[in-house]
Amino acid sequence: MTPDLNSRPRLAPGCRLNDAKQQPRVLLMPEKALRLMGPSLEIVERCDGQHTVRQIITELQRIYDKADPQKVETDILGYLSLLNDQRALDFVDADASVGGSVA
Amino acid sequence: MNSTVSTPLALIAELTHRCPLHCVYCSNPLELNARSNELSTDAWRNVFTQAAELGVLQADFTGGEPLARPDLVELVSAARGAGLYVNLITSGLPLDESRLEKLVAAGLDHFQLSFQGARPEIASEISGTTTHAQKLRVLEWLRGHRVAVTLNFVIHRRNMDQLPEMLAIAETSCATRVEFANVQYYGWAFANRENLLPTREQLNSSLGILKQAQERLRGKMRIEYVVPDYYAKFPKACMGGWGRKLMLVVPSGDVLPCHAARVIPGLTFENVQNRSLRQIWESSAAFQKFRGQEWMQEPCRSCDRREVDFGGCRCQALLLVNDAAATDPVCSLSPNRNKVDAVLTRVADIPVTATAADVKPAWIYRSNPT
Ligand code: SF4
Ligand code: SF4
Numbered sequence: 169m170t171p172d173l174n175s176r177p178r179l180a181p182g183c184r185l186n187d188a189k190q191q192p193r194v195l196l197m198p199e200k201a202l203r204l205m206g207p208s209l210e211i212v213e214r215c216d217g218q219h220t221v222r223q224i225i226t227e228l229q230r231i232y233d234k235a236d237p238q239k240v241e242t243d244i245l246g247y248l249s250l251l252n253d254q255r256a257l258d259f260v261d262a263d264a265s266v267g268g269s270v271a
Numbered sequence: 272m273n274s275t276v277s278t279p280l281a282l283i284a285e286l287t288h289r290c291p292l293h294c295v296y297c298s299n300p301l302e303l304n305a306r307s308n309e310l311s312t313d314a315w316r317n318v319f320t321q322a323a324e325l326g327v328l329q330a331d332f333t334g335g336e337p338l339a340r341p342d343l344v345e346l347v348s349a350a351r352g353a354g355l356y357v358n359l360i361t362s363g364l365p366l367d368e369s370r371l372e373k374l375v376a377a378g379l380d381h382f383q384l385s386f387q388g389a390r391p392e393i394a395s396e397i398s399g400t401t402t403h404a405q406k407l408r409v410l411e412w413l414r415g416h417r418v419a420v421t422l423n424f425v426i427h428r429r430n431m432d433q434l435p436e437m438l439a440i441a442e443t444s445c446a447t448r449v450e451f452a453n454v455q456y457y458g459w460a461f462a463n464r465e466n467l468l469p470t471r472e473q474l475n476s477s478l479g480i481l482k483q484a485q486e487r488l489r490g491k492m493r494i495e496y497v498v499p500d501y502y503a504k505f506p507k508a509c510m511g512g513w514g515r516k517l518m519l520v521v522p523s524g525d526v527l528p529c530h531a532a533r534v535i536p537g538l539t540f541e542n543v544q545n546r547s548l549r550q551i552w553e554s555s556a557a558f559q560k561f562r563g564q565e566w567m568q569e570p571c572r573s574c575d576r577r578e579v580d581f582g583g584c585r586c587q588a589l590l591l592v593n594d595a596a597a598t599d600p601v602c603s604l605s606p607n608r609n610k611v612d613a614v615l616t617r618v619a620d621i622p623v624t625a626t627a628a629d630v631k632p633a634w635i636y637r638s639n640p641t
Contacts, residue, residue, distance in 0.1 A: 169490055180447060182381045182419020186328065187354055194328065196356040198381045198419045198448050199495075201280070201328050255447040255493050 171221050171248045175259040178217030183256040185212060197256050207232065211247055217260050221248065276514075276553050276562070278326035282355070283333060283519040283530075284315070286346065290336040292362050293399035293636040294387065296425060296460035296467055298530050299335065303640035304522040312342045312349075314544060318520055319353040321548040329356040335522070335640075338366055344373045351378030359383060360423070363409040364402060371409070375416045383450075384409060385423040389436035393429060396627045399636045407440075414445045421448040426477070427467040428623060429630075434480050447492055451481060453499035457531040457586055462635045468618045474502055501611050505576060506583025506599035513561035513585060518552060526551045528558050531586035535595045561585050566596050570604045 171177065179185075183197040185204075193209055195202040204212055207228060214224045225244050229237045251257045288303040310318070319330060330350040337343055338361055350357045358381040359374070374382075384406060387394040391403035413420050422444065424430075424437045434451070441449040454460045454467050469477075478496075485494045500507055510517045510529045519527045525540040526548065532538060538557045541550075552558060560566065564577060571582040583599020591600045592607045600607040624630055 180419065181417045182447075184356075184380070186356075190354060196328060196380070198358070198383075198421055198493075201356075249490075253490055253493075255491075 169249055169252060170245055171252070171259060173222040174220055175261060176217050176220050177215040177248060177257045177259050179212070179215050180256055180258050195256065197254065200254065207243070208247065211244060215257060277516070279518050279552060280327065280516045281329040281331055282318070282322045282327045283331045283517060284318070285519060285521045286315070286332055286334055286337045286340050286343070287522050288335040288640045289339040290334055290362070290639065291339070291364055291400060292336070292402060293638070294459070295397055295463045295634045295636060296427065296454040297637040298455065298458045298460070299637065300458060300531070300533050303638070305640050308523040310522065310524045310543070312345055314524060315346055316349040318543050318548060319350040319355060323353040323355055325549050325552060327355065329358060331358045331360060333360040336362055336364070338364065344370070344377045347374055347379050348377035356380050360385065362402060363406045366409055368412045371412055371416065375418050379418055381419040381421065382413060383421040383423050385425065386437070386440070387425065388430040389433040389440060393433065397429070410444050419448070420444070420446040421450060422446045423450045423452060425454060426451050427454045428469045428473065429466070431469050431473045431477055434477055438484050441492065442488070448495070449492060450495045450497070452497040456501070457534070457590065459635065459637045461590060464614070465618055465621065466630050466634065468501065468614070469499065470619055470623060471502065471615070473623065474499065500601045501615060503601060504603045506580050506587070506601050508580045509584035512581040514552070514558040515562070515581070526555070528561070529586065532557065534586055535589050561596070568596055568598060571598050574604065
């Protein structure tokens with residue numbers, strides 16, 4: 169699936185980053201742990217139910233301003249859909265209230 | 272740290288061997304730890320802190336039945352407080368909704384509810400108790416809580432035909448992950464092996480059903496499947512390799528490289544009450560025994576897959592060919608593969624029985640510790 173640019177991804181129940189003091193940073197989820205660094209960490213940190221997909225893209229394009237913006241967008245959409253296949257994300261609807269029902 | 276020793280990823284905490292169920296395939300040893308020998312709350316707290324310092328990411332709470340520990344909420348909060356991801360593997364009883372709420376509030380990350388089948392009759396036959404309705408109740412309660420939910424269906428000859436019904440239970444629940452794990456033939460399952468091993472036809476049809484479901488449910492639910500290794504061409508990397516990724520602390524505090532390690536003669540296990548977890552992991556004789564490749568025999572020693580499956584399961588080698596250092600006999604390259612094939616031939620001739628009364632010899636049920 170391709171995530172809707174106006175939806176707000178947030179980590180699904182039971183999926184969370186380990187503590188910021190712990191190294192390496194990992195996304196913990198049922199029977200899996202993904203090591204995060206650089207862009208993958210920047211993306212996951214923004215999956216907070218507040219940022220829209222579009223905002224995440226804009227912010228990363230700003231951080232990685234040497235990279236081709238189109239490529240940054242494609243990579244982010246690909247990564248979000250991979251996380252969704254792992255059931256690590258829920259997408260809060262464009263107009264649903266933040267912090268509403270859990271999946 | 273010794274450079275040949277890797278960092279453990281998960282700590283399997285067998286909190287107790289007590290359990291209200293008596294499953295015929297229970298992976299617990301035939302000799303169970305008594306209640307009076309169980310580690311205290313503080314001793315476990317200490318284990319979790321040490322584990323996190325060693326680099327462990329996750330604690331798997333299992334048993335027996337972890338819910339049989341009255342201090343489970345405290346243990347969850349201790350493990351979470353130490354920085355671990357807390358995973359509870361449970362049959363769902365004894366549990367009520369207020370205790371569930373407390374467990375989640377204490378920081379439980381992942382709730383794995385095990386099922387013996389899709390129908391009450393099979394659940395009772397396999398577990399020797401009445402459990403199914405309670406599991407369905409727990410599943411309803413879970414909807415209201417912010418915790419990841421996995422359903423674990425343990426599958427075998429007697430319940431494999433219920434796969435579509437099992438999928439239906441999973442699909443209508445709040446689970447984001449479902450695991451279909453074929454019974455592994457150690458512990459009590461080894462004693463009941465002939466009645467549990469599926470036929471090849473059953474296995475093939477189950478693979479078809481699950482592949483389809485995986486496609487259909489992509490993005491909605493993760494479906495994972497553990498095939499019975501008796502039917503596989505190569506063994507599984509048991510425990511991710513001996514002393515490489517996992518360690519198991521049994522109720523009394525002994526630390527084991529795998530669930531069944533006790534069956535291997537000559538191994539002694541050290542206890543968390545006498546030595547640090549780091550020392551045990553890095554240098555205890557039991558963990559060193561099958562680390563690396565030194566201990567391997569042919570054909571493993573010169574095989575390309577030796578860093579993939581690490582020669583398979585040591586306990587299975589012991590159980591089937593009486594040599595814990597042998598190539599896992601389920602491997603098609605093993606000179607002992609004929610022993611596994613002989614079992615498969617034998618079970619192929621046993622009809623897939625229709626009722627519990629047809630099961631012969633009768634089930635041997637898991638007992639309970641004193
Ligand atoms: S397999 Fe069954 S008997 Fe064994 S611990 Fe689990 S629920 Fe209890
Ligand atoms: S010979 Fe040994 S290493 Fe090679 S596939 Fe078989 S068990 Fe694995």
